Amino acid sequence: MNANKPPPRYQQLAELIRSEILSGRLKPGDHIPTEMEICEQQKVSRHTAREALRLLTAEGLLKRRKGSGSVVQAPQTPVFAQALGDFEAILQYARDAALVLQNTRRATKRDLQPFELSDDYVRFEGLRGLSGQEPLALTRIFALASISPDETTLTQLGTSLSEWIEQEHGVTVAKVTQRMEAIAVGAADSEQLNVKEGSPALRTLRRYRDQQGRIILLSESLHPAGRFAYEMELKRQH
Template sequence: MTDLDMASTSTAPRYMALAEALRSRIAQGDPDVGQLLPTEHALCETYSVSRHTVREALRMLAEAGLIARRRGAGTVVVARESRQRFAQHLGGVDDLMQYARDAQLTPLAQDTGPLDPAVARALGVNVSGVFLHVHGLRGRVGEPAIALTDMYIRADLAPEVQAFVDLNGAVTEWIAQQRGVPTARIEQSISAGALTEREASALKASPGEAALRTRRRYFDKGGRIIALSDSVHPAQRFTYEMVLQREAED
């Protein structure tokens, strides 16, 4: 069944029928996770539909989280199934950070250049390109800082440093608006560790004190890196809270 003869058996639009056909193929591993889907042009021929219809179907699959599309490279399968039972909903990236709205970023240092290999390794990425790196403290005026943070923003997307500081961390939302590159996916890891002397000094805490470390990778729709961050929080000053709600069954 390559031609879409769904019209004869249901009233579903063609792009929905195509999305379903592709979803079914992906669920069977054809193609599997990590592999490329046929190109839009090929799908037009295989299923005898216009490119518009193919694009609509692919958009649905992308929104379902099954595929990621990259201009020039193609469309890769990222998940076999959409598995949604519990969900944590966040208003925006700043909710993810869990800092109070008035927690300001105080830059301590900045530079622009390729990512240091040790930094890339710590953040779990293998990425080339130039990044704006801003190192600073995060906290309310007059209170102990809650985070010592390093942000790395792709230089081609980054604002000016002072504008970055004024954004108080909402840089990915600025990039979405001003650069037309919205964040589509965020990977965060949370781990425990002990503060180094340098970290403790900047945070006015004790060396060796327990700390929470949060690392984030921000990706665009095509899976390319937008920004990275690495923050450390003294244990006494920060706890990460999350709420998950059960969702309706599909």
């Protein structure tokens, strides 16, 4: 495989138009040239022009209107991307995406049953996100009560909760297991996330274990489609 091989022409064309939109030179509501006009201006085939426009439409940057060509759309909420399988990236996400608490209480047996937890935990619930944007996720955290921070401490953390537990209590996080699945957002959660009931979302469930295997921390996050993504880098083995 030639790593220096340039991307297909339609991808190059899409990137050219994308940069015009993201830079603000093309604004929401602006019409862009038709397929034939693009062919003449860029010296490309009709197929190349069509594929470039299809790609940008799929990204939500263009809206195709029958009889009037393509119109620029306002860019959607940026997707927060996190590396998959990287523990440091998990910690960085917790640092960067602030948690705005909405509810704190002692976890009940009903709260713990879905996660097969049986010890004494404190349950925190809130919205995680970046300032001025739609929430990235609705997050529920269960912290072992004996090492859990109070609500004020949690809201003022400049680090991740797992790092705070290690620093404050000397309890080492030896293992983190993560499960991801696609779900439909329920009625109560949809209101908090500002999405329609039944909308698709990515559910991530993380269990943090100490050196004795105890679950000292568990987090459940619901990420609405289009607001969060995982990235994985695959390297060819020679």
